[in-house]
Amino acid sequence: MAALGVAPPAGLTGFGELRLSLPATKVQWLALAAGVGLGLVGAELAWHHPLSGPLALAAWGVVVLLAALFWVKTPVLLLAPLPLIGLAPWSGWITFEEQDLLVTACGCGGYLAYALQLNARDRAPAWRHALVYSPAVLVLILAVALWTLLSVKRGFDDAGGFAFGWFHGYHEAMNSVRNAKAIFLVLALLPLWTAAAAARPRGFSRGLLLGLVAALAAGSAAALWERLAYTGLLDFSTDYRTTALFWEMHVGGAALDGFLVMTLPFALLALLRTRSPWRFAVGLVIALLAAYAVLTTFSRGVYLALPLALVPMVLLADAQRRRAAASGADSSHIDSTLGAVDKPMPRLAKIGALGMAAAFALAAALVFGGGGYRGLLALFFVMVILLTMPASLWLPPLAQRLTALLMGGVLALLLGGASWALSMAVPKAAYVLNFIATLCCAALRWRDEPGRQRPIYVLLVTTAWFWLLATMVIVADYWGGTSGRWTALAAGLALAGVWAAMLLQPQLWPLQKAGAAGWRKRALLVAGLLLVMAIVAVLGGGSYLRDRVANWKEDGQTRLTHWRDGLHLLHGGEQWLLGKGAGRFVSSNLYEGPADSQIGDYRLRTDETEAFVALTGGKHMLGRGEQFRLSQRIAAPAPGPVTITLVSRTAADANLVLQICEKNLIYPDRCSSVEPLLKPVRAEGQPETGASAWQTSKITLGAVPALGGDWWAPRFVTFSMALDTRGARVDIARIAMQDSQGRQLLANGDFNREMARWFFSSDRYHLPWHIKNVALHVLFEQGLVGLALLGGAYALALVRLSFGRGRDHPLAPAIVAALIGFGTVGAFDSLLDAPRIGFLFFTLLLLGLGLRALPGEGVARVA
Template identity: 85%
Template sequence: MAAVGATPAAGLMGLGELQLKLPATKAQWLALAAGLGLGLVGAELAWHHPLSAPLALAAWGAVVLLAALFWVKTPVLVLAPLPLVGLAPWSGWITFEEMDLLVTAAGCGGYLAYALQLNARDRAPAWRHGIVYSPAVVMLILALALSTLWSVKRGFADAGGFVFGWFHGYHEAMNSVRNAKSLFLALALLPLWTAAAAARPRGFSRGLLLGLVLALAGGSAAALWERLAYTGLLDFSTDYRTTALFWEMHVGGAALDGFLVLTLPFALLALLRTRSPWRFAIGLGIALLAAYAVLTTFSRGVYLALPLALIPMVMLADAQRRRAAASGPESSHIDSTLGPVDEPLPRLAKLGALAMAGAFALAAALVFGGGGYRGLLALFFVMVALLAMPPSLWLPGFAQRLTALLMGGVLALLLGGASWALSMAVPKAAYVLNVVALLCCAALRWKDAPGQSRPIYVLLVTTSWFWLLATMVIVADYWGGTTGRWTSLAAGLALAGVWAAMLVEPRLWPLQGAGSTGKAGWRKRALLVAGLLLVMAIVAALGGGGYLRDRVASWKEDGQTRLTHWREGLRLLHGGRQWLLGKGSGRFVSSNLYEGPIEYQIGDYRLRTDEAEAFLALTGGKHVLGRGEQFRVSQRIPAPAPGPVTITLTSRTATDAHLVLQICEKNLIYPDHCFSAEPLLKPLRAEGAPEGSPGQWQTHRLQLGPVAALGGDWWAPRFVTFSMALDTRGARVDISRIALQDSQGQQLLVNGDFNREMARWFFSSDRHHLPWHIKNAALHVLFEQGLVGLTLLGSAYLLCLVRLSFGRGRDHPLAPAIVAALIGLGTVGAFDSLLDAPRIGFIFFVLLLLGLGLRALPGEGVARVA
């Protein structure tokens, strides 16, 4: 699409400067048609929103207006809210969702602004276009789109033909649309974003970066809320894996895992490049929040993916900086957003950094094992004081530094002995002495005189730091007894040895360059402190709870289970045609239900009608049923008033069936504080009716509870969910009406008669997840699109990685982060399907399609966006 630019002084024009013009080119007329088409689709979706059509339409219209005013920054509007706008557990929608509303609104507003030349800008010259696709890449993208479209057609055929429905489940035709729509939503925005990257390449790149970083912040904040509400922040023993607000995990999967590996590299890249203190502080906070979310996924795939992804990202970013430094004075520095290129660390400094990191990791494990969280916190302050050491310590001569080191060790030993004796005599004195030693270190750091050689100052600093190290041992001893004393003593000796070597040999000190000049030193130290916190969190997760240790220990058994599951999944492909073209989009779950082994024949629900009256047909799985393996149909409800809850149920059944009715505090798949009723439903047949007939409708009144106060605290609320499940294998119960009334007469359910189809109803399988996913992204594509689709997508994936690592896109500002995101998704995708979660698939295809065309502007050298 041709780009529309701006006059040089335009900037972001104010509302008073807006002006509209009729489309003047073929591209603008096409944009007008696209905007109107997306507008019609989006308005129709908003009008049918199950929660509130007027509110959905108003919100959709507001996004359209924002997209029209800031069409270059539409990536922010689309990507930033993604992890927070999945309302399926409230609405009952799974085929359509709020992401669709965001994309159609952004596309409608953006294309109309482009077509009508709102905030019109002069056309940018071709060399300034930030996204350029070669003819071969265009053909590859079109072929991938045609393959996906063909898989949708095959999915319709496998489902018995196309039937439109607003509330189809995983076995019906519209599930083919749900699984395939991510690519087409990304393609719908691609021409608009190509035009935006041509008009203002830096503005577009900043918008894309900001959108992904804000998305990471939102998703990580949701994970923090979930842990705070349901488990507690430091509980690493409970069998509870974070799901945040990713409803796609209602039947298992790794949606949160995929989201984190796709977005975290962008936050880290921005953190490494920004030179603004307040932006750095915000970015560091987001990165630490995301690190906590990563840790609480307890996902071995994520733990493996992040190092494999982030190491190449750092290397590619470093290569960009080196090319910039070598290309001349004009490009050896970056604009004020990024600041100058830092000099690489010498070899001995890298060795010192590795020694410091290794010593701290070992010390953290030892101290936490004996001294708990308090000992670990004292160790953290020891390391902070170490990282804050001033460069003036190395100005005195070697003999003076060695003397200060030896005398400081002796003095600290005397202070440590006296401190230990005082801690034994006075309760809590260990903590007070630790704080006093820390304050002494801080005061001495404040009294530093840069550029002055002061041997006595070196002695004082060394003595105070060694004393702080001794008080760390005392804190661990006070808290953990003998075990804490000896483990922390070993840790203290290791750290003391590392510091002594660095004081004697200044070339080992990793902060020597930054510390001597004072430029950007605060950034390096802050990043190192963040690294310390991350190591502490990992140590706490491994040492503070057995759940992660158990998951790490069971990798071999789980791997064998995966291999068996992959083989069984591929057996569902019959004949060369299905291997070549796939079985169809969204057909894996249904194929498992009808053709898979009995343990994969899970429960199901269907909406039926009988004499023009709707009812829910609920069936139980044929596998061994436990509380976590039951198939549940649920609805989120307001917290009932404490006391009994009355259930009125109208149902019928052909055989005896145990129906489980529950009210629980539950986010997605981990119920807690449940109150249950489990009636045995028996068939009621008219005289002469054959055995096995559905029976007649019966109305039951049941009491559940008394229910206690539910909903959690105001600062960490818990969702309350009502669910229905069958505890009889292979049984079926038809439900035409169900109502809940609490002790104060409040009606808790909406659409209990199913006259609005499945609006407000949702389903889940809390523990039995393998039947719902093939558990490998490549095999997922193979199953749905065959070898043809897998070859096309694999080619695009590899081409994007090569292009952004070594080709024309390698110097684009976001290239290292996109490469890291794709590597991370590929690693997690080796153990989970991922692309069957639409929001994850959308982010992946956005990055993939943009990566196939992104390029750095000529003459800019390294990236100038962060």
């Protein structure tokens, strides 16, 4: 059919003339139907968004347009904003969320662009397709999807039948949809991605990598903001585990943990592959931000998962490069962007590298213990100067190097003694001397003349570095006193011995033959130094992680007991075989579990006149963190008293806790609270056993201080309601709140918009909300058959990407690492009950079952 030429919109002239054609094949007609269907679903969801339907619809339309223009790289649009788009604490939506809008928008725009052949490009021949599924794999994927669909039906049945609701909680039927939807969201886009990988194999791979790295950057930046706003960057003692913007952790869980272990491998792989200095710098910043986020999760599962995942990734990436080099001996069909394969490091160089790493780790622990952060920073500059030592130092013969070493040590000892005396006499002189010594070392490095033997230059460099080492000890002594002095001195002697051995024996120096890529190796080593410093600071600078590590045995026993109690909720062979149904663990645990697992809840109810919320308290031991809270994010009230008007009823005495706090998700701070005792009020002639009458209460919430944090690190302000009486119930028909300036602070206080804008949390009592193991989670919801199907797909993806057709795809090592990391963290938490994490997992799993390298081209660099 004739193509239609359409003038491009303003600002898109770089695309040339947009070409549209009517569908010409059955596949294109199916794509058109899929695009229209996803468009109808997405527009309906956007229009019902609790915050603003028109605004959500407009944003959804913009994403549709972007997806149509860049349909090959829709993974960027989908994955990059993933950690930032959870607005449930503001909207009250948990069954549906912004991720669903994003998927439907990308699917609508992408399928329409494919069907109408928008800017169509020649389809690559079949042998160049980067995403191909064998019939057996397709059958396996279909079986997993159908079995998940069966678990949704069983979940509906267990909940008493299907009932649609925009604001259902964890106990109602729509929670089955929430728990199971992730795989179907990915499947909705998989045909589009298959077409994209056929049309632009490398473009699709680059889009996937860019989307995952951008997602990691966004999630790590959110974690950095949270620490900056709520604890301070270097506070590692406060009982505060980072949650970033993953609202799914409002009842505990490991959403952030799973996100980090599945995205960090892609950033590290890009860092190892890139040859561009500016991209390397950006990647290094992202990796360091992610490392900080990892450390501040204080998650033992993440700390275990990353080594288990990254070691195989490095081995698989190295095997890829070696296979590429071996197959391209004639260099005729290797991607020229790969560069030369690095030669293996000699054995003595490996020993030297290990010795240097061990000496620095020991020195960091010793210096930080006595000299604090200032001593650790001085040690860092010592190591940076060491890593930048020029190769010309090893040109003079051994006798001259030995002489320079001995004389340099003596001169540095004299300079160090004079510097110590000056630091005792002049305040802050220790820091100034350390800075001057660093400048001297840098100036000498700049004056290097490669290829020339200069024994005097070796003497000067050695003297300056030993002096810098001495000033590091002086800084630690100035800051930490006697303990800082002796621990830093021991660290300095260890480093001095390592450098002396390397100067005398060149084969021990790991960077002796760094070549043109030496700057990359040095930059990676400096990043490693920063990571070691961060680990030392977390372990030595705060007691929280040490306490968590010390309690691993008790926590493990608690987890085993919880797993056993959770499996006892499966009754009979049918439930063991088929599962109890998607999303049914929380409700089953509430009604059938131990008494201390009966948590608080809320339900929206209506009577003859109005809607109201029935708020109940748990039957477990209640404390400030264990209460079930119904909350709403509000604007910061004006300082002064806050007035609350409450219309409620109760059948028995109940303590209601009303609070305004600075709070991101589960850690309230700077709270103002009031705890009115609500008593039943009965109308004249009403029996004592009947329902209580509605009563209106006016409550003053003290003098609320200025809240909201600083402009550069804002804090969220949250109002919450909770019951401090075990097993109590309070019905709330209306609640309004005014600050000292008369501003109304609450939205939907009469619940006429159902539970829009209301959110709930259980800040510290988490076990009843999760079975805390991803395999047991699948077993509980889908039975042994579902576990076998998903486990088989997981194992097949790992084998295929490690040893099969997909092993030479450029992203294969990172996907393997991500899946291993997911499995390791999943050994201690459910993960799949967080839809965004489930979406990320199924994206990597299903792509891993089909990705393959382009034949004859080795490993393409996609960074």
